[in-house]
Structures are given as structure tokens and as C-alpha cells.
Amino acid sequence: MTEHQTDGPKPLSFENDHGSTRSRWVAGGLAVAIVGWMGSGFVLPSKDAGNTAKTPATPRAVSVAVRRSVAETVAQVFAAEGQALPDRDTPIRAKTSGQIGEVLVEKGADLAEDQVIARFDIAARQSDLDRAQQELARAQREYDNAAALVERGVATVDRVAQARATLAAAQASMTTATEAVANTEIRAPFAGRLESLDINEGEYVTMGDDVGRIVDNTPLTIRIQIPQQSLRDIKVGQTADVAFITGATGKGVVRFVSTSADAETRTFMAEIEVSNTDGAIPAGISAQLRIPTGELTAHFVSPAILSLDTDGTLGIKIVNDKDIVEFHKVRIVRAQTDGIWVSGLPKEAQIISIGQGFVNDGQTVSPKPEDEAEPLATRREVTQ
Structure with a gap:
């Protein structure tokens, strides 16, 4: 008894217990099962996974409203404002x-x-x-x-x-x-x-x-300034439609075109003679002139459908026969109160009237006639 007390207390041991090794086997089995389950996807891939890898998802085409437009022959007109000057104005x-x-x-x-x-x-x-x-x-x-x-x-x-x-x-x-x-x-x-x-x-x-002072206003002379880029379109002998600020109208003829530009404005002076036989139109009033300069084919569109590309180029987006968006650079050739005439499009074109801001050049779209524009716009707002 005295010897056992001298050695001190001993730790507990369960190695000789019949259930002491069972927990180790259970833990090891669970670890093997988890590793096998996680690796099963690499060894035996599922059919769904293989189909998904082979067939990528196709994005849904954006719906746009289009309007069929056919080019028409339109007269090119040079417009300018000037002042009606008397033919002769002399002091006595x-x-x-x-x-x-x-x-x-x-x-x-x-x-x-x-x-x-x-x-x-x-x-x-x-x-x-x-x-x-x-x-x-x-x-x-x-x-x-x-x-x-x-x-x-x-x-x-x-x-x-x-x-x-x-x-x-x-x-x-x-x-x-x-x-x-x-x-x-x-x-x-x-x-x-x-x-x-x-x-x-x-x-x-x-x-x-x-x-x-005596003034002779039969005929009148309308003096205008022509920009450099329009000089080649104005020739002596061309006719002009003249509208005076008083409401009177008349016909004029180009009598003079300067060959020397103004040093400050870089414009060229031109004079248009307007018959005023009865002297009813006073001198000194303002006048608007329209001089036809030729004809070309153009489309009549609303200014709202104009777009800008990444370079800031003005153009219009259309849809070709393969439902692909095409951006065409255009030039405004004539403006009216209810729309504009533009050149640069094909003779016949499906112009995107609604949705041009949501699509890009080269993108495949789902075009719809313009009469479906209202539902189209609603669906687009909901989906986005």
C-alpha cells in the first residue's frame, strides 16, 4: 500500500475497451465517402453537364420597330437671307x-x-x-x-x-x-x-x-453672302424664289457672283435682281431667297431617328434582309418644319424608328412593323 502511493496517480486508458476503436473507423469511412462523392463528377460526368458544355445559351434578339422608306427625287435648294437694295440711290x-x-x-x-x-x-x-x-x-x-x-x-x-x-x-x-x-x-x-x-x-x-435724295427701286437688288462650300452651286443666270418680310413674293435672277472672298467672313457676295415694276416693294427690307441648285434622291425622315456612332458621325440605323443592324452615314440635304431629307441610305431601306438607341451596328435584331411600336416599347422597358 505504501509503495503504490509513492508512484502517484496514473492516466485513464480505454485501449482495452471493446468499443474504443469504433469511432475511428466511422470517421475514416465518412471521409472516404465524401472524397469519393466529390470526385465522382470528374470520373463520371452527368449527361446534363455534357450537354450544357456543348450547347451555349443563345441571347434573345432585341425587338425594334422599323419603317419602310423609299428614296424620292428632291430638289436641292440654297437658302439665304439678304436685304432689298434699290437699283439706284443718289443724292441731288x-x-x-x-x-x-x-x-x-x-x-x-x-x-x-x-x-x-x-x-x-x-x-x-x-x-x-x-x-x-x-x-x-x-x-x-x-x-x-x-x-x-x-x-x-x-x-x-x-x-x-x-x-x-x-x-x-x-x-x-x-x-x-x-x-x-x-x-x-x-x-x-x-x-x-x-x-x-x-x-x-x-x-x-x-x-x-x-x-x-432720289431712289429708284425698279428693279430691286437682293445682296446675299455665299459660304465657301456653296459657291460652286451658285451661277449667274440662275432663278431664285424671293419672299419679303412684308409678305410679298417674287422671282429673281442671279446677276452677279463675286470671285473674291471677304477677308473676315470668308464668304462671297452675290446679287439677285428682282423685278419691281410698280415699285410696290420698298427698298431696305429683309428678304429670304431659295435658289434651286440641282436634284438628288433622298429619304424623308423625322430628326428623332438620327443617331451618332462612336466617332460622333451623324447617321441612321437600318435593318437589312438578314435582320442585321447597319449604320449608314447620312447628310441633311433639306429641312422642313415636319421633317428632314437625308442622303446616304439605300434606295429602299427598313429604317429603325423605335429602338435605335438599344442596338448597335452588326447586331441581329427582331424587326417589327412600325404599327407595333407601342407594344414593342412597353415590352422593351419591362424586359430591361
């Missing part, structure tokens, strides 16, 4: 100095060519004219007498030459006096409307002063 100047004796017309009058507008007081000039006439008559008599005496041998040739010189001087004085009297009448240089008149009876006017 006094040709002499003096006091205005009478004014015969009023501002705003329609004048004929060479019509008298006003007259200076001609009392002094009339006296000069009468004196010149008398001096001319005297010089003429002296010359005639000298010539007769020479024929009879009484007078010398020198006397005739002197008489001829005196006669020439008298004729010059007569011409000057006649012109001075004529210049006392202020006349219209051409037929037109008297836009301003700045003189009154009794007023003193100096030679060269502007006393009025």
Missing part, C-alpha cells in the same frame, strides 16, 4: 450757288427723268444771259463786215482774224451764261421717288450742297 446736288426762287415738288413725289424739282432766283443770271446775247450779236456783225470788206479788197486779213476771235469769245460767254441759267433748275437725274428734300423757297444754297 446744287450745280450753282444762289437763292431758291421756287420749289415745284414735295418729298415723296414720284419723279420722271429730268423733271424740275426747284429753281434758283435767276434775275442776275438772266441779265448776264441778255448781255451775252447782245455781245454775241455785235461780234457777229463785226465779223460779217470784216469778211465782206476783205472780199472787196478794202480790209486786211488781220482785221478778219481779230473779228473772228472776238466772235469766239462772245460765243463762249453766251454758252457760259446759258449754262448758268440752266443750272438754276434742279432736276431729277433719273426716274424715281424723292426720298428727301432739304430746301425751301428763299433759302440760300451753295454749289455742291446736297438738297435731296
